[in-house]
């Protein structure tokens with residue numbers, strides 16, 4: 001693809017922004033080539049600065065469940081913006097937003113708005129530590145929970161993409177309070193609790209992992225987290241920044257019929273604006289200032305324009321949205337499996353609802369150890385083939401792709417054809 005405009009912009013960008021991007025995976029390093037600079041997006045399409053058009057499966061890395069620039073969401077944002085961009089004071093809109101989120105998640109009795117998923121998980125951990133008066137947290141290899149110091153240990157997403165086990169700049173003492181286990185390993189979790197249960201403040205998990213590619217929980221794994229936390233006085237934190245409102249209106253917790261002590265949300269609840277939230281049991285959330293001793297704040301928290309986008313989005317999460325993405329997802333999964341089989345390429349397609357990954361791996365992927373066996377060179381070649389055929393797929397083997405309600409049957413057919421051609 002001779003996208004000279006993106007190439008020129010990338011050169012300028014690299015001179016002024018580290019790596020030319022404001023978030024590492026955007027740089028396309030894992031797949032080679034230059035990133036496409038996006039001029040605008042509408043529905044299931046993104047449009048490059050050179051006028052090129054792509055069927056989009058990145059979906060702004062998750063938020064765009066309704067598709068890009070949904071007219072009702074745009075209208076809500078415009079109306080809110082007319083009334084002022086930020087007040088730093090309570091608003092009726094943020095109360096409605098909090099009530100709307102609480103109505104979706106039975107486990108959320110109280111919640112706080114923040115501006116990013118990172119803030120949500122960072123704050124939830126602080127609350128768990130403040131509530132339990134313990135320091136140790138447990139996370140799972142390959143799960144990404146944002147870029148707070150204590151969560152950048154064996155994390156997925158960009159760290160997995162670039163093969164960085166732990167980030168520089170994180171004090172050793174901080175990293176030491178984070179214990180990591182393999183995702184889906186119930187015996188290891190039981191053994192850890194048996195040995196150090198009294199020290200553990202919280203277990204944080206992506207209930208369906210998206211950040212090492214799409215990896216579902218094995219039956220009983222999430223239940224074991226909740227039960228062991230309860231038994232040992234620790235808190236379960238379901239990081240639903242990605243899965244929230246995506247796998248069902250009430251996220252993975254609705255899909256699997258579970259309830260965590262704390263839940264973190266972002267992406268879809270902000271409708272594409274910088275808005276996220278954390279919440280959970282009332283007794284736990286009551287430790288948050290000004291009620292309790294755990295401090296957490298934000299100049300732009302509950303921003304009126306962001307909240308308007310979030311509310312407009314949540315109001316449109318009707319059952320038809322989930323039925324449609326499930327149907328399209330199943331068709332894409334079947335098409336990919338058939339294409340890989342016919343091409344004789346070892347591949348495993350994993351999908352939960354509208355999250356999907358084509359792993360260049362001949363075995364099912366249940367953990368980071370297994371995900372990391374995937375053939376990333378083959379993925380890079382396939383990705384370039386897809387891009388050249390007008391399909392904008394996440395530029396890493398270790399990122400889930402997202403379907404939206406704006407995708408069509410024709411989009412799926414075109415994508416499967418592109419996949420077939422790119423595999424051969």
Ligand code: PLP
Pocket residue numbers: 061116117118119121144145146147157206210211239240241242266267276
């Ligand atoms: N948690 C999960 C599960 C995520 O996928 C992400 C981002 O991709 C985050 C937290 C961090 O969110 P943000 O990028 O908004 O800080």
